[in-house]
Amino acid sequence: KHLLKTELPDAEVIVVSNREPYIHNDVDGEIRIQRPASGLVTALEPITRACGGIWIAHGSGSADRRSVDEKDHVAVPPDAPSYVLRRIWLTDEEVEGYYFGLANEGLWPLCHIAFIRPAFRAADWQHYVAVNRKFADAIVAEAKSPNPLVLVQDYHFALVPKMVRESLPDATIITFWHIPWPNPEMFSICPWREEILSGLLSSSILGFHTQFHCINFLDSVDRFLECHIDREHSTVTTGASTTLIRPYPISIEWPAAALAGQPDIAGCRKAVYAKFNLSEDIRLAIGVERFDYTKGIPDRFRAVESLLENHPEWIGRFCLLQIAAPSRAQLAAYQAVQVEAQDVARAINDRFGRDGWQPIILIARHHDAAEICTLFRAADLCVVTSLHDGMNLVAKEFVAARDDDDGVLILSTFAGASRELLEALIVNPYDIRGMGEAIHQGLSMSSDQRRDRMRLMREMVAEYNIYFWAGRMLMDAARIRKRQGIEKPLD
Ligand code: G6P
Numbered sequence: 346k347h348l349l350k351t352e353l354p355d356a357e358v359i360v361v362s363n364r365e366p367y368i369h370n371d372v373d374g375e376i377r378i379q380r381p382a383s384g385l386v387t388a389l390e391p392i393t394r395a396c397g398g399i400w401i402a403h404g405s406g407s408a409d410r411r412s413v414d415e416k417d418h419v420a421v422p423p424d425a426p427s428y429v430l431r432r433i434w435l436t437d438e439e440v441e442g443y444y445f446g447l448a449n450e451g452l453w454p455l456c457h458i459a460f461i462r463p464a465f466r467a468a469d470w471q472h473y474v475a476v477n478r479k480f481a482d483a484i485v486a487e488a489k490s491p492n493p494l495v496l497v498q499d500y501h502f503a504l505v506p507k508m509v510r511e512s513l514p515d516a517t518i519i520t521f522w523h524i525p526w527p528n529p530e531m532f533s534i535c536p537w538r539e540e541i542l543s544g545l546l547s548s549s550i551l552g553f554h555t556q557f558h559c560i561n562f563l564d565s566v567d568r569f570l571e572c573h574i575d576r577e578h579s580t581v582t583t584g585a586s587t588t589l590i591r592p593y594p595i596s597i598e599w600p601a602a603a604l605a606g607q608p609d610i611a612g613c614r615k616a617v618y619a620k621f622n623l624s625e626d627i628r629l630a631i632g633v634e635r636f637d638y639t640k641g642i643p644d645r646f647r648a649v650e651s652l653l654e655n656h657p658e659w660i661g662r663f664c665l666l667q668i669a670a671p672s673r674a675q676l677a678a679y680q681a682v683q684v685e686a687q688d689v690a691r692a693i694n695d696r697f698g699r700d701g702w703q704p705i706i707l708i709a710r711h712h713d714a715a716e717i718c719t720l721f722r723a724a725d726l727c728v729v730t731s732l733h734d735g736m737n738l739v740a741k742e743f744v745a746a747r748d749d750d751d752g753v754l755i756l757s758t759f760a761g762a763s764r765e766l767l768e769a770l771i772v773n774p775y776d777i778r779g780m781g782e783a784i785h786q787g788l789s790m791s792s793d794q795r796r797d798r799m800r801l802m803r804e805m806v807a808e809y810n811i812y813f814w815a816g817r818m819l820m821d822a823a824r825i826r827k828r829q830g831i832e833k834p835l836d
Contacts, residue, residue, distance in 0.1 A: 492826070
């Protein structure tokens, strides 16, 4: 907030994402507000609350229209409004083509190495273009100044920067790509690769989580577009416009808002153990994610099997509690991973379970941030073994929840977070045996070791929190704006 005031005094902030920060649902005639399971929303919401401005998103809740009383603008957060949520209404066909089709059956598997074949259908692309245009038009309509600060989020809107630039040439457009960027060979299979690259390159700044993803992006541009790439300064110049390509590892609010009102660690443990009927001598591991094939949930279960096979002393003394929020469930690949995870869990529970104990508890429902925080505080271990992940904020949320400095994090080497949380037990999620051994190591670790590791991870997340992430991007944006002011004073 302070930075915006001093460095970007006249900037009007417009955030754009597909997922809205507050979803109003109709539950038996009553409106319930849900916070979505989305890393993007987790990260962006505290920033938008602090900066004010407007957030444009797709209205997806069953009572969204009713909640805004047939108006498109609603003040949020509901209990203490500090910014405006502008909802964009999409038809079922648009949602089908743009969101489920191009974004989640095309770009999502294109960018994540999970061995799911991307599907590229011309009709989906047409919807994607049309929906990007709808959002770009809304940004232009909402902008009160000629040079707003537009924060475009994620793979749903690759074309928005170019469309906005056409109407608002002086806008500062920061686009953040929340998922990995593939290497040029992989990217080349996308039939609309040039359109996507040039759409993104109308941004003033294009951010990724890691340097590696920036390099993949620059290599893709190098391969498919005519432009000048300055690798030393990490810029791409096409015609008169230059885009800065930089890593900004995303993070979370610190201290975590979900910590407020939490019982102490012993209290959390007691509540969770009672709720799940766990006997006191059981060591608890927790997994929390959307039910997505990139998260490696079935392989994590197989790792539990490997643990119990190779270290039978944990039979009857270890439990993995897996929370999996239903996600994109109308897509075949998502249904398949749910069925697979349930089958694998059942087989392992049948094989090892005994009266009153089973090694895996799988709960496929959405949990709110406070419930998850309690689970993190009750657990001995948190297991984040994604097959591929841009950052993974669950890992950072676990660290933030442990104000007792205890708890072990097991983290996939293919999650961006492993570049920062070096004191986690880093695993290869394709190596089932190795993951099982890491769980054993985590369970056997001395309390001193656990605390030393957790303290270092907490220092890291506390310092490089979400305000740091936004601050670095805004500072870069401020420099660009000042430079533009020198080159071309605004009248
Ligand atoms: C990832 C994406 C976000 C998305 C979230 C949840 O974190 O990067 O853009 O919001 O998944 O997925 P959903 O499709 O439910 O929005």
